[in-house]
Amino acid sequence: MITKIHICGYRIYKNFTFCPNPKTNILVGDNDAGKSTLMEAVSLALNGRIGGRSVMEELNPHWFNAELVGQFVTARKAGEKPSFPEILIELYLRDDAELQVLCGAVNTDVPTNACPGVFLRIFPNEEYQDMLDEWLKEPSELLPVEYYTCEWRSFADRELVRRPRLLSVATIDSRTVKSTTGVDYHLRQILSDHLEVTEKAAISLDYRKIKASMTEGALAPVNARIAELDASLQAEPMALAMDQTSRTSWESAITPHVDRVPFAMAGLGQQAAIKISLAMKRHAAKVKIVMIEEPENHLSHTSLRVLLDRIEMLSSDEQQLFISTHSTYVLNRLGLDALHLLTRNQVSKITDLSPDTVRYFQRLPGYDTLRLVLARKVVLVEGPSDEIIFERVFFDLFQQKPMDAGIDVISMRGLALARCLELCHTIDKPAAVMRDNDGTEPDELREPVKGWLDGERRELFIGAVADGYTLEPQLINANGEKHLREVLGIADRANLNTWMAREKTEGALLIAESDKALTAPGYMRAAAEFILNA
Incomplete structure (x- = not known):
């Protein structure tokens, strides 16, 4: 290893x-971060x-x-x-x-x-x-x-x-798996390692016999006719024969088939899956290191799930895996504890993430943890409406979008706040987290997660209970009911709070697109100012 x-x-x-790591290493990073180069x-x-x-x-x-x-x-x-x-x-x-x-x-x-x-x-x-x-x-x-x-x-x-026999390596690049020559070098190497020495010798011998039989068969009458041409300078006649040198060995002539179709004509996802499976099924004594680039390429979500199941099943303690990816699903499934974040000449490694949190994200592989990991700064919100409103608040305050300031606004989508904060703390990610108070005093909500907060790079922002339990009454309290009715176009006969709670996303979009002024709830304004300066 x-x-x-x-x-x-x-x-x-x-x-x-x-x-x-001695077993699994997941390499992530922006484009040109150095994953493939490594x-x-x-x-x-x-x-x-x-x-x-x-x-x-x-x-x-x-x-x-x-x-x-x-x-x-x-x-x-x-x-x-x-x-x-x-x-x-x-x-x-x-x-x-x-x-x-x-x-x-x-x-x-x-x-x-x-x-x-x-x-x-x-x-x-x-x-x-x-x-x-x-x-x-x-x-x-x-x-x-x-x-x-x-x-x-x-x-x-x-x-x-x-290469020393004990340092065998298999490399699978799913991005360029198709080979113009039918079977690329790495696949030939993998296939060759699945054959015993005696099997290779037997195939080679039979292949030479076949080529010799062609010389004695179909080429014989051709050689007889060429011999009568007196083309050579001396008396020795010229003749055609099948090439028996190593550059025309059986390895260069044989090609695998998948369901009776040449391997090079199979789907790219199928090719990648086959190469990965063949590489990992080689006995541990034959392959010690497996390197896979972007296994998610050319695969549907279902096929990717099957492939990751196969990787987990085939991996052994005697194999060291290096997997580069741009897929959150791959990262979550194979384990955040194996993450290495590459940023050109530097690498960051998660070392303090608890096993429970790793399993938590493995059970929820669809959550966009990779987006969180790669962001320069993050604002974590509870849902889409919070995300939309915060984007508007930030722009009103600083005349630029959060993304233009290197800030990614990400919805937790129901995930446990403590898990997200632990991940941010472990990778030392600047983060402002906003949540509803739901009728509980902010100090009480802060207590379970205070270990992940430091007030300088990570902080939790919650609106006062007196201003409303959720985002909608917080907005009404900050702007006044009359002004918000004008922004949303809601008649006096409708209950504004009920309508906004029912039409969360639609209401947030109307507020975000309105030309009318918006007064941000205090906790949201504080979160924007904090993350800009974090």
Whole structure:
């Protein structure tokens, strides 16, 4: 299992350290937060390859961190002599007996850390020093990667030429699961690992026999006719034969089928589900690390539920899972305690969330916890009408929408206030929470959740009982019944409070869209001022 990942100079990661959970890791973050890059870096260090090709075949200047490259070029043009930018990816592994062959202290940990691990380093090749010196006369941000080299070694300082058998990894990218060649590299690798050595040998032998029979069969009369052409320079006749080299092995010719349809022609959701299932069903001795990117892609809600059930069923204590997602359903189902929030060079981990709260959200996987996690600041309200009115109040106060100020207004939709506040507290999210008093004094309602409040980043706002039990009488009390009747277009014969309680959302929309002035209830105004400055 990977205990620590250290990445320097690779893509968006300038200097990044991440300590994953031993079993499940759910990676979330905005677009370009580094989720895919993190998985790519892990795969590079484990395989020494990317997309089935060697590092040096795929290396390009854009692999290097743009900020570090820019600093290097600026310093060189200023007459300084900084070292060329490099890439370093280190994977620290659990100190298992079977990994002792990889154990050593050749890593960047301070103080010295002797443990199993592997690293991949990309750096300038000293053999090309003359070319590098020539390039430095007019440096640019496109580094001369042609003059770079790569080393892939264990922490024991032994060169690796292939992935250690005990560090097998399966990578499934549901976003680009369809392959133009029918079966992509990762699926071939997974399928191959499901076959025994004897089975592979038997298939290979039969495949060679089939190709040989074609040479002796259908190609025989063709060769006889070509032999009469005297096309060769010497007396030896030219002939056609089936290619028996490794590049035409059976692995490149065979393709799986799903219900008699070639795999590449199956639905994208079906392809993703098959690849994930095959990867996770491999025996723990054959696959230690499974990385899945956005399993929700191409799947209906029902199919996603089935797939997540399968992931939970197939996962074992001997497998370490890394799953990136933009789906709240995936996050809630697989467990908030496995969440890692990526923001480019930083990662935040939920460590203090209680098991009861984790199970609570697992039972309610439809709640938009991911939206809450990714927001810069949040205002939690009880329902849609509160959300609509708060948006209007905030705009009236500050002449901008909450979202423009980096504030997301989210309805709790009946969820327990304590659970939502615990989540905000655990990830240190600035939050203003509003709720009705329902006839109970605010101090009494505050007591059960005061442990999650600090008055600076998280606070609870409740209207006074004297002003009304819910939002509607609070609005009437703040604005006067006559003014609200004009805003809503309600005749005097109708009971305003009853109408507003019955038509909560419709009334909120009419108030939000009205050109008439609105006086905000005191607790709502206080919440808006608090969250803007939190």
